Amino acid sequence: MSEGSFADASTIGIKKRNSSEPVARLVPALTLVSHPMAHRVGERLLMEGVLSGRPVELSRNAPDFQRPDAVLGTPLADPFLSRKPVVFSQGSGGGVRLAPGDGIKVALAGEPLREPWEFSPEELSVGVVLELAERVVVLLHWADPSTRTAVDALGMVGTSAGIEQVRHHIEQVADLNVPVLVRGETGSGKELIARGIHQRSQRRDQAFVSVNMGAIPKELAPAELFGATKGAFTGSVKDREGFFGAAHDGSLFLDEVGEAPPEVQVMLLRVLETGEIFPVGERTPVKVDVRLIAATDAQLEQQIQDGRFKAPLLHRLAGYEIRVPPLRERREDIGLLFHHFAREELEAIGEAWRLKPEDASTEPWLPAPLASRLVRFGWPGNIRQLRNITRQLIIGSRGHPRLRLDPRLEKELDSSLQPRPGRPVAPAAPDVRVEAKPPTAAAKPPAEPKSSAARRKASDISETELLAALRGCAWDLKAAADRLGVPRSSIYDLIDKSPHIRTAGDLSVEEITRCFQECTGDLDAMAQRLEVSKRALGRRIKELGLGSGES
Incomplete structure (x- = not known):
């Protein structure tokens, strides 16, 4: 499995987070994160005209999305999206304004967007996740129009400007013999960059040795590292070659080089300066020809100040330096990376067909709320964590038509979600402002008017909002419908369309029986624990002969 990565924004002129300076050569773009036709993930729409005052109207039928390496594109073409467009236009301060109007239903951080909303340049640098009609997920962000590929021969996945710059870095330094230092957080794909340098170098047919x-x-x-002679220390019964010897004429990758003990640092400095090593127990130097590529997630400058790392060694290691930013700063690549890892896992279990739907009306295999969560998550473990969570989702969803998020993963993904970005263009209506204001300890939320039941459309209600209402009403569907302001019949439809909400019919006999025993037949407690309709659960209990149930 491969891990994609890309360079620090400062190396390519991308506006850094917390920077207010505009970036002239980047343009606003929409990148597909999730689509019923999974092969379309990673396609993008460049909106060059927005910053010069030319609005872009997005609907089911136009404009075209395309991959960076493609000549022709295709509109979103999802029949469940509206023909009426939403409009992206120039915002104040160099940002982008989104006007939903009567077009495609747009959700932002799980909440429906009913009024014009503005996103700052800084928020576009982070990336803004938009759910369209609860089916398609796009990321609004800055993009480099010169990017020309999505997956390269080195196995690096991504269309972001940063990953394109890493490819450029590799091409620039690969054929040279200078040492390279790759810096970035753990799990960000540093070894993949090292392998890419080796594969593009004149040493490609020789050994690549990786050492942690x-x-x-x-x-x-x-x-x-340097080898040892027979008898050099207790237990040394024969000569040992060492990693430098094994990598002779090839490349040696030293990961976590900041963990090297002081005596090893001295020896590394010598081999970098002279090309000679002293195997343990040997008094005669041995010549080696090794291309050294090192990587670290440590602050080596701080270690130097603390006396734990030698400054001359850092200067020697960093003959050429590549910085790898964390995954949370490259959200436009998350959809492609997820589907890349998903394809590998699905092929392993014989279900690769799930990524090959026949038409755009198919229910998305990656539900929009889950795709939004993935992109908004902070990813402290970077690409390695994304790969592991992808595997968990694939295996945990075997036998189901769509990916399902179990409670443990849901809790993990909810632990560091990106907050809802942007701000309304115009002040909200008074009643909306009151409802949105967090209640104080002494205040009670305003009661909903009894006539509110017919004021909302079911399509305006997100899965997150539905689940909160069901939990708040102890899984009484009628009460939840009243709270949400929709007919009770709509609740059934919403539950049926929600990938992460079960019905009583989904429960196994063993699960119901065990819960019945643990809750001593208390229907309210069972409904809250199993998170299903109380009435439907009562009928299942009655059918199983466990109790009288509830009609």
């Missing part, structure tokens, strides 16, 4: 310095016991590190 943090996994080698400090007392064994000199022998493991």
